[in-house]
Amino acid sequence: MIKKITALAVMAMLCLQITASAQQKAITKTYQIGNKVPDIQLNGILNHSTTQAKLSDFRNKAILLDFWATWCGSCIKSFPKMDSLQKQFSKNLQVLLINNSNRDDLAKIKTFLEKFKAEQSNFSLPIVIGNEATKTLYSSGSLPHYIWIGYDRKIKAITGAEEVTHANIERLVAGLPLNLPLKEGYHE
Secondary structure, three states: OHHHHHHHHHHHHHHHHHHHHHHHHHHHHHOOOOOEOOOOEEOOEEOOOOOOEEHHHHOOOEEEEEEEOOOOHHHHHHHHHHHHHHHHOOOOEEEEEEEOOOOOOHHHHHHHHHHHHHHOOOOOOOEEEOOHHHHHHOOOOOOOEEEEEOOOOEEEEEEOHHHOOHHHHHHHHOOOOOOOOOOOOOOO
């Protein structure tokens, strides 16, 4: 009897894992290059004029979502470059730093931001504390991770850091095709 109950419990757990995996794949599959991104709600925004916004609040701008974590040295190293690009293209671009890391909480991110701003006093990029809406855009994989969104709110590229260049940002804000390689290890 105990063996039957144990076997049933194991089978139930496997079914739950398979279902969760299928749901995650369905979510990930939704956001491919060319797909329109919904008007997601961004809550807990730091270093910005408001603590909440929707993607539509950045109308008439292309958006670059930069997924990062406090423990990702490569992510943090790119912040000055991202901040510079934001300032150069401020009329046509909004860079949003998004932290979805389970290892970072609000207190840790705030402490990080205070220290970073002490070193980079003119740092102005908004930091979005990840929520379910941002996790549907990107929930796992290597960091940094970039999702390029055009004026039409369609995903134009999904890349790593190498592709974030002045020339590619110029193409994004000009509404030109990007034709950038898909981030290594990311599968649509």
